[in-house]
Amino acid sequence: MAHAIRFHETGGPDVLRWEEVTVGDPGPGEVRIRHVAVGLNFADTYFRTGLYPAPLPAGLGVEASGVIEAVGEGVQHVAEGDRVTYTGSPLGAYSTERVMPADSLIKLPEEISCETAAAMTMRGLTSAYLLRRIHPLKSGDTVLLHAAAGGVGLIFSQWAKLLGLTVIGTVSSKEKAEVARAHGCDHIIYYRREDVAERVRELTGGKGVPVVFDSIGKDTVAGSMASLQRRGLLVCFGTASGVPPLDAMQLAVHGSLFVTRPALADYIAEPAERDSLAGELFGHVASGRITIEINQRYALQDAVQAHRDMEAGRTTGSSVFVL
Known part of the structure; x- marks a missing residue:
């Protein structure tokens, strides 16, 4: 019998339940996939708490990798036995197996294991669009990255070095x-006890940075805006501390700033663009130019503890559930 983590009400980690589920045969355009590893992402807590609404009861998780066991009618780009990874699909990745749409699947090259894929697909593709699609960054630019020791942060910093960027990271x-x-961050700011904007100005000769990548949100947005140079860009790509209040007048006060709140789904919605970003990511990882650190491994039935660790800030790098 297949199993999955599900929740019947929103709330803290204790609402997560390990349940038996029935998995049927795939229909047209679908596959049945047996998971080998499942990604653990902070965004999963947004669904669990209700910040991102989902019809209840619901499964959880949007990232996993595994092996296709059956394909439905009309599926052509993947086949039975293929190793695949995905992110951004319908909720339900916290499961031993599932039926899901085939369109979101990405075939894995032989050099990348399922564990590595589950640890990097969302984080790696996020790093890819942040660095390759958001702003025309050029070699020699300096950027500010919050949560530099997180899963995205470690991949982002390594990739940034390949592009010739200087990274100021907060931890x-x-x-x-x-x-x-150890993963390429050039300068460190301890954001809980240092004035982030003041340190950024010191490190940039008073200029500030052209782009700030902020995944924390409410607690850091003021310092992020104050760290930007005139007409700089604030990229709010996460809300770990809550949704930041943005006063449009403050954008003018701080130098005619720009702000964007991007979502990965909009940068991988087109198969050609998703495959292009994935190709760059897989190429860097397969060659060793970017290493993926899996610093926490959990059994899927231990999802409650995994969420407690993640929300308490006890994790670094990537975390996965191993099946």
Whole structure:
């Protein structure tokens, strides 16, 4: 019998339940996939708490990798036995197997394991669109990256170095600073005890940075805006501390700033663009230019503890459920 993590009400980690589920045969345009590893992402907590609404009861998770066991009518780009990964599909990745639409699947090259794929598909594609689609960054530019020791942060910093960028990263502890530095972060700011904008100005000779990548949200948005140079861009791509209040007048006060709140789904909606970004990501990882650190592994039935660890800031790098 297949199993899945489901929740019947929104709330804290304790609402997550390990349940038996029935998985049928795939219909037209669908596949049945047996998961080998499942990605654990902070965005999963947004669905669990109700910040992102979902009809209840619901499954959880949007990222996993595994092996296709059956294909439905009309599926052509993947076949039975293929190793695949995905992110951004309908909720339900926290499961041992599932039936799902085939269109969102990405075939894995032989050099990349299912565990590595589950640890990097969402984070890696996020890093890809942030660095390759959001702003015309050029070699020599300096950027500010919040949560530099997180799953996105470690991939982002390595990729940024390949592009010739200087990365100023914020972290919450000495241990996380060491991890961030080891993955290419050039300068560290301890955002809980230092004035982020003041340190950024010191490190940039008073100029500020052209782009800030902020996944924290409410707690950091003021410092992020104050760190930008005139007509700089604030990229709010996450809300770990809550949705930031944005006063349009403050954009003018801080130098005619721009702000965007992008979502990965809009940068991989077109198969050609998704495959292009995935190709760049897989190429860097397969060659060793970017390494993927899986620092936490959990059994899927331990999802409650995994969510507690993640929300308490006890995790670094990527986390996965191993089946």
